[in-house]
Amino acid sequence: MMVFRKNRMWGKHPLRDAYDVVIVGAGVHGLSTAYYLGQMGISNVAVLDKGYLGGGASARSTAIIRSNYLTAEAIPFFRESHKLYQGLASELSFNLLFDEMGRLDIGHSESSVYWLRLRAEFNQLLGVDSRIIGPAEIKKLAPQIDLREGKTLPIMAALYHPPAGVVRHDAVVWGLARGADRAGVEIHPFTEVTGITRRNGRVTGVETPAGRVSAGMVVSATAGWTSTVTAMAGLDVPIVTFPLQACVTEPVKPFVHITISSADLHVYVYQTDRGELVIGGPVDPYSTYSQRSTLDMLQELAASTLELLPALRDIKIMRQWAGLCDMTPDYAPIMGQVDGLDGFILNCGWGTWGFKAAPASGRTTAELIATGRTPDLIRPFALSRFDDNALVNERAAAIAAAIH
Amino acid sequence: MAFLVRCPNCGDRGVYEFRFGGEVVRRPSTSEAAPVWMKYFYARRNAAGNQREWWYHSLGCRRWLLAERDTTTNEILSTGWPGEVQA
CATH class of the missing domain: 3.30.9.10 (D-Amino Acid Oxidase, subunit A, domain 2)
Known part of the structure; x- marks a missing residue:
């Protein structure tokens, strides 16, 4: 028994009152973002979740990994994610049972x-x-x-x-969490974000039952509940x-x-x-x-x-x-910065195509936070595409889209 | 079946007799600028809780109705005809 206790895959920490980055949602997208931030040397990061790790959409995904999409925007993105998945088990030194x-x-x-x-x-x-x-x-x-x-x-x-292929979904969550923890990132399960604080068009932090946490950047990385998170930031997003x-x-x-x-x-x-x-x-x-x-x-x-x-x-x-x-109107994710709301990063709109995207979504989101520049791979998925009427229309590649 | 919807004409019927028409959104006037129309087309409240929404009784009386539903439990709180109840 002691063996298990000594080898906890991620540590417990008291919630501090300030971080460089707060990530809302400890599923594959939030943890992937945290892991790649850690790899880029940004470790003053907290991942907050209202439940346990990977207990939402990550636990319910059927975890199919593929990249045979339809559009010139989505194929390179999912191809990159597929490639990262192929190397992820050895990178994390964690068996993901990728078949x-x-x-x-x-x-x-x-x-x-x-x-x-x-x-x-x-x-x-x-x-x-x-x-x-x-x-x-x-x-x-x-x-x-x-x-x-x-x-x-x-x-x-x-x-x-x-x-x-198919991957063991819990293993992806645990492997990314352990990798993020080893890089110094804090993971806080059962810490629900109940509010997002803003000042002068800038997100300044989050509110939790354990107190207010200020943050230089807040990342929305939940799946299923994105609308409830963005509503706290005063934003109606094109998600149902x-x-x-x-x-x-x-x-x-x-x-x-x-x-x-x-x-x-x-x-x-x-x-x-x-x-x-x-x-x-x-x-x-x-x-x-x-x-x-x-x-x-x-x-x-x-x-x-x-x-x-x-x-x-x-x-x-x-x-x-x-x-x-x-679900988004064009069956594509919503990623990147939000015009008019500095410090708020979206990694959401994952519909039925999210699990296979986690490594690429996390790495590109981390790159955006680290450099301040939106990587080309996710530029087509910005929230502003709905203001510009520049939708991606990845519809034909999603089985779930068939009758939606 | 998953849950019942009370059609004002046909009474309580299984939800699979209906087509879901989405949350009620206010249509802008034709004089409104493009960004307002883009919000109307795409942005949604997607409330976790009570939501005003459209349903079409496709396998019944084939009429559109308005409903208020708790989206966390799928309990239909009230239904009515457009024009007779507040959208």
Whole structure:
């Protein structure tokens, strides 16, 4: 027992009354920002969270890592994040159980195959390993998929993305937290930010039940609750909170070793190391902050999964849950500085595409704080794009966007 | 089902009979400048708590209604027709 106590992965600290940087939210984005700030020599940093570490969207993510997006803005950003994930376990010296199993995005109609082809072209142009394959190759990669012809939604082709994978979500949270702690960053769970203080168009700190904390910079890095954080800074952002539900089956022997996604069926599925099948779908058809799961969505997920993998007809569902997604109008994140509010940095709008973005979001946010300049990689994602009507429209690459 | 919505015409019905129309936002006048319109298009309060919002009873009477809902519990607090209740 003493072994565990002596080797705490991050320390406890009394909350001080001033830091250079206060990060709101101790999920993957907040902790990644803190970790990279530490690597850049900025360690007078506190990460505050109303709950425990990685207990919000980070705990509920299905943790798929991929970079086969659609737009010239998003592909380089997610490609960078994918690359960082590939080296993250050795950088943090922490096993993240990254399994590069690959991914199939299935096309069931001429229209969806057109979009997959477009993505393949953009991916190849921007250096992402991604190509269109036909039913013969699909059968080799995932023999359990129902390729019979004459179905309402026949399988015509797939976008194959070999370097896609799945990562252990808690390990990412813990590894980043330990790395940040070792660099001198303080992590304060169960310390809710209840207010953001401002003076003369500048954010000056945050209020917590444990007292007021002044800060040179405040970073909003929550997922699901961004609107409640930005409201404290007097800001209405283009975000609406929708839940995304997922479920896990009982464990079975190795059955399929690739993530399979279908935008037409609104479902994605993969098998974990433990043998459980993880099934996720679109966001719910209404906004809410409730994290209760529903029978309606479970039925939809089950029906869609059986269209792809009918052999699962007798498998039992063990768990179902919902996580909150900050959906933006153009299915892209909101990052960087806020015009007219100095000292407030956004790392939010992570919708259903956030977990895979954490290393790049943290590193670019840290770079912005360290240098005062917005890195090119996140320039297209500024909040001001909604004033300039310069939206990114990453819609076609998000399964969850299908019916949103 | 997830929760019930009280349609003023049809009574309590499952939420899957309805289409969610988003929070009520005030439409600016045509003389307003572009930035005001951009806020109208994109910025949202997205309240965690009571919210005034639009619902369309697509699988029922096919009419738009206004509702007040607690977005943390999904309890529908009141519903009514536009024009008869305050937007």
